[in-house]
Structure formats: C-alpha cells, structure tokens
Amino acid sequence: MTEHHTLDRVDVVVEIPRGSRNKYEQAEDGTMWFDRRLGGPTGFPGDYGYVLGLDGEDGDSLDALVLLDEPTFPGIHIRCRVLGSYLLGVGDLQETKLICVPEHDHHQDHLQDLGDLPTNFLEELDSFFETYRMLEQKGVTVESRHTLAETRAALSGR
Template identity: 50%
Template sequence: MIFDVVVEIPAGSRNKYEIDHNTGEVRLDRMLFTSTRYPYDYGFVKNTLSLDGDPLDALILLDEPTFPGCVVSCRAIGMLNMTDEAGGDDKLLCVAAGDVRKSYLQDLSDVPAYELSEIKHFFEVYKTLEPGKSVQGGEWVGHDEAELEINASYKRYKDSH
C-alpha cells in the first residue's frame, strides 16, 4: 500500500511544527523541552484520523531531511504502538515508496534492532520535561498490523467527514 505523508518536522530538529489543517500554514508549536532531536522526518498520513483525533503519525526513514509541507509517497514497514495524554498515538515507520535503495526494507525485521531501539527511545522521552504531557507504551508491530491501522484511520476520517 502506498500513501502520502506530509512532513511537518525534518530530521534533526528540536522544533515541533504543526500544519494547520484549515489554512495549510506551518506553525511552530513549540521547541522540544528535552535535548532530543527528531531522528527522521516526521509527519502525518493525509486523510486519516487516528485514535487521538489527529491524523495518523508517520516517521520516514530518509537519508536526508526534507522540509515542512513536503509530501512523500510512502509505504509502511511497521508501527510503534503508543499512548499519550490524548489517547492512542501510534507512529508508523515508513520508507519512501520510490527509493530503490530502501527496497530491502519490507518489515521491522529488516531494520537493525539498535535503530528500532533509538527510535523507540526518542518517542518514550521526547515529552518528558513538558508539563501535562506523557507517553506510555512503545511496542513495535509489523507491516501487516501497520496497514490494518492505516486502513482503520482512513475509515475513521471518511466516517467523520
């Protein structure tokens, strides 16, 4: 399954940008309170609705950062099941669909364990110092489970509009 991810935050940034879904403007929401930086480009899958009421989050394994608002055709290789203060907050792990150098990445088992640990650690601690913010969970699931959630998120979006 190929889907579009809109990048909100480029790799290496501590700035937390959000795209205003009504205006399309990119807004600086806040700077991360911790010294951690986004390990890869981070954004959302267009026309989805996750359990926390926002579009489904996605992290894209790219070799170079893009920019806020960039649309990348992606495919999922797994998902990190998480919960935050607003509810279910799953994070898709994706690769660019047209990147032949990443064609070997089909499922979580194709990603080095240490890299998965680094990504999981980032999402477990990036909100630590922020008042009123929390994160729980952090369990990886594979490609099939990720695609089930993508389809469910598309359905939630369609049913709400």
C-alpha cells in the same frame, strides 16, 4: 482511504525535518506554526508529519515518521511505503505512529517491514518516542511495535 493509499502505501506531508528539535504543526489553512522545542538532546530521527486522508486516534491526521538519510522541508509531500507502526501511550490516550520509507528512495528498497530495521535502531526509536514529549509533562510509553501485517490490519479498520 483516499485514492493515494493502499494498506501499505501512504502520502505523508512533512511538518518536521529529520534532525530538528523544533516541532511545527500545519494549521487547517496550510500555514505552518512553531509548536514547541523538544526537550532533551535528540532531534527527530526522520522526517515527521501526517498521512493525508487517514485519521489517528486523537481525531487529527495519523502521524508518520519517514526514515531517510537527508531531511526534506516542512510542507513537502512524500509517497511512502509503510514498514510498520508504534503504538504509544500518551497519558491516558493511545497514539499510532506509522514508520515509513520514501517509495522512491532506492537506498531503502531492502526495508520491507519493521523487523528489517536493526535492533539498535528500533531501540533508538523507542527512546525517542519515550522522551520527545518530556517538556510537556506527559508520560509517553512505547506500548508495542507492529509489523507491516499488523499495521495493515489496524489501518483496514479506518
């Protein structure tokens, strides 16, 4: 981990703003590219991006969903507090998605763990993750949700 990380604090670079149905990816040289439009009627439920200095299972940077009330912009860096994570099955692979809130958004101070989110919102996240890749013909399943403690344990091995 870099000096910017503890096991529950990470720096996230936003690629996709909340509500967008367009998926963008940042290239290694820093340029932002349109990747695809999401299938289905739902946009991203938070700002979506990657964690600086932590790799995911696929060798790319670890993905993160930042829960906030207003979208930011591609390329914005956000210091985040980790609430937990989702483990997704994507075809034959597994992918972890961190669920975070901005550290300096005091409207989110009451959220300290994934279990602090309302059950219906967690079910909406399940639905989003299961459908956001539908046009790619890749089946996505939510294999498990992880609490902050379980996520810390998983991150400590990276």
